[in-house]
Amino acid sequence: MSIRDLARHLNISIGTVSRALNGRSDVNPETRRRVFEAAAAIGYVPNQSGRSLRQGTTNSIGFVVETNSETSLYGDTFFTSVYAGVQQVFARHHLDLIVLLCPFDQDPLEHLRRVVSRRFVDGLFISAIQRRDPRIDHLIESEIPFMALGRSLSGGTHPWIDLDFAGVAHASIHRLVERGHRRIGLVTAGSELNLGYVFADGYREALAAEGLSFDPDLVIRAETSEMGGYDAVDRLLKLPERPTAVLLVNEIMAIGVYRRLHEAGLTPGRDMAVIGFRDSPQSRFLSPPLTCFRIELSGLGRRLAEGLLATMPAYRDQHPIGLVQEIWPMHLVAGESDPPLR
Amino acid sequence: MSIRDLARHLNISIGTVSRALNGRSDVNPETRRRVFEAAAAIGYVPNQSGRSLRQGTTNSIGFVVETNSETSLYGDTFFTSVYAGVQQVFARHHLDLIVLLCPFDQDPLEHLRRVVSRRFVDGLFISAIQRRDPRIDHLIESEIPFMALGRSLSGGTHPWIDLDFAGVAHASIHRLVERGHRRIGLVTAGSELNLGYVFADGYREALAAEGLSFDPDLVIRAETSEMGGYDAVDRLLKLPERPTAVLLVNEIMAIGVYRRLHEAGLTPGRDMAVIGFRDSPQSRFLSPPLTCFRIELSGLGRRLAEGLLATMPAYRDQHPIGLVQEIWPMHLVAGESDPPLR
Missing domain, CATH: 3.40.50.2300 (Response regulator)
Known part of the structure; x- marks a missing residue:
């Protein structure tokens, strides 16, 4: 039983029925009374009336x-x-x-x-x-x-x-390889967010496309936050052979990445290349400015x-x-x- | 006419009336019919039933x-x-x-x-x-x-x-005066947002408290955006006697303020002191770091x-x-x- 049936039964417009049921003051009391009585008589239940009412009302x-x-x-x-x-x-x-x-x-x-x-x-x-x-x-x-x-x-x-997480991974790896990097780390989302998986898959495929081997030690799963970036670099720096570049799933992480590098006496870019994810107001103020990707x-x-x-x-x-x-x-x-x- | 009146009239609980009106399936059809009929008879209008029903439902x-x-x-x-x-x-x-x-x-x-x-x-x-x-x-x-x-x-x-817009204005003016500034500009909101008025009033009072005279030329009403900050400094720089310091109603403006100063060959801080409003992620990356105010x-x-x-x-x-x-x-x-x- 829909609001349409109710309107047909009463021979008044759906709009009027809807306004009456919603207690709008622009419906005259007699009409309102008729609508309520008919609704009761035919067992009309507003909140279970399905999509048509919902679309008409919300x-x-x-x-x-x-x-x-x-x-x-x-x-x-x-x-x-x-x-x-x-x-x-x-x-x-x-x-x-x-x-x-x-x-x-x-x-x-x-x-x-x-x-x-x-x-x-x-x-x-x-x-x-x-x-x-x-x-x-x-x-x-x-x-x-x-x-x-x-x-x-x-x-x-x-x-x-x-x-385009996979596209970003491909473009970044290609750019870094062109610039002489062979050992490239990845910092991806440490949660069950699907984007973390898509990004990591894109990274693997891009390495393969460049003829580079995949080293699981270079993939860090981290919280997508400033602290996550900090911790990820901390782990990368402890590797016997650390990467010369790192690719981040998220630009906010870059803040922590820069901070951890500075603490180690290293300069972001010069001592470890960094590519962030999205071009954001924050990334514009990082020094050196972060290479990243713009989204419309x-x-x-x-x-x-x-x-x-x-x-x-x-x-x-x-x-x-x-x-x-x-x-x-x-x-x-x-x-x-x-x-x-x- | 409230849901309470309706419940009393029917001698059933408010909860049952509310559930019936909301089309819940745990109300038997006969009760639902009685509720709907009584609602119509006494002119009860659900959506104007006041707070108790709304609180029960959303x-x-x-x-x-x-x-x-x-x-x-x-x-x-x-x-x-x-x-x-x-x-x-x-x-x-x-x-x-x-x-x-x-x-x-x-x-x-x-x-x-x-x-x-x-x-x-x-x-x-x-x-x-x-x-x-x-x-x-x-x-x-x-x-x-x-x-x-x-x-x-x-x-x-x-x-x-x-x-605390007024408090920020007072603290900022006091700090700038202690640091030797006497000619202090204000960039406030150019809209009808009340905070722009409160901030400007605080500024006037603070100047008076420091024994400084008020110069309307030093008050710029601007859009609270990066561009607004840029335009405001542009206008301040054109004054015959430009201020040595400026106080902003909004920290995002600081980005434009810094940019306009740089374009004029001036260094933020050294050539014009700047105090922003809120401590934000953006302001932390400005160089020199922005003096501002933290909110919990x-x-x-x-x-x-x-x-x-x-x-x-x-x-x-x-x-x-x-x-x-x-x-x-x-x-x-x-x-x-x-x-x-x-």
Whole structure:
């Protein structure tokens, strides 16, 4: 029994029924009474009425992010800029974007279940995607339209967009090899975030493509934070034969990398080449400036929005782009942190 | 007419009425029918039923922030850290925090009205408070519990916490005067954000306290961005008698201030002393390091949460702290951007 049936039964518009059920003051009391009585008589249950009502009533899309966790991997400006892009598309559809914060010490699946059951939103973006992510299975089962920022082994035919972690690994290794480096370390995410695996796989493939052998000692799994970068270099410096260059999964780590090198009396770049991940406000102030990769973030936000709307009945005709499963490109920003090996 | 009245009228519990109205499947159909009929008969309108129903149903609190606007004044790390503090308190009450993003090109009042009418949340935080802020009046009228991050001329007996803009102005002027400066510029917010006014008032009072006269030419109203800082210094450098020091309402501006000084062949600190506002990751990488002020952000988040819960019937017994109207302290972090005048 849907709101559509209720409206047909009463022979009034869906909009009026919806406004009456939502207690809007612009519905006259007699109409409101009729709607309520009919709803009771035919057993209409607002919160279980499925998507059509939800879409008609919330006009909001949620973006699930984790707080204080490895999503801060992206630095905070990352999401702010992505939201702005999403909002550009949503403005045309009068959709609001709300951010659903999953506290870092809570189970993300439990948080998502709560979000879904409260029916705040007509659709969802999820981020901080795990290698296997039960949230994807839950969303598919719940038939909630969603878009994942990041690939996963879970799901399959759901829409996703991922940053080009493998491309960054390839471009970085190629650049470092051209500059004379042969022993290149990798600092990747130490969690179950899928991006850490994708990045490490890209690194292995890129080494192979350059004819270099893979040394597991050179791969450090670390927290994607300043401290994580610090600890990773600490471990690399203790190796019998330390690398001449290091590639980071996250630019915030670079701060800790530089600090640990300075403490060891070494100069970032000159004594150990460093390539960070994303071009961020922070990395611009590092000295020497960090070689990293630029992302067009508001474009990414727009594409995420379009890819989600393409799966939603109410909007897909305006976004006939089909299933979006894309790698978002990143562009090298040459800094001074990776000079040729002397 | 409240849910309480409805429950009394039907002689069943408030909880059962609430569950029936929310379409929960654990209410038997006959009870649901009675509730719906009685609701219609007595003119009960769910969404205007006031706080008790809302609190029973959403268990979510909203934080309204503007995107891409002068709230980025705080830098992005500001809100992330505040949210973490809020969540620490909310976890004890099983409350979720959701962030309601007002696009920078939308009317904040219209956005808030939409948020309120959708009944997503049991209470709200609002930020980017204007000198006169009609959102405050709307929230008071709507009887939604709320907490403002920032003072306003609007409202009066509502809870708020503000950063210590006046205190920062006083401490900065005092420090600069001790270091020999007499001609001190101010760069404040060029918008209707109340903090710009509070900061400028603090500056005037602090000058008076040091026995210095006020020169309106030295007060620049600018966008609180890198470009705003750049433009402000551009204008200060064109003055017949330029200041030897400048005080900024926002640390992001410092990046543009440094850049404009460098372009003029001047060295920040040595040729013009600079004091920024908040200690942020960015300001740590400026050279020379920026003198600024530290805020305990997760503590601020916790206090915001407590101050809000203190106004909510369901939680106030656990937070018996009354009406919170507080200035949050900031602590000087001495950098090298404001050496004594030579």
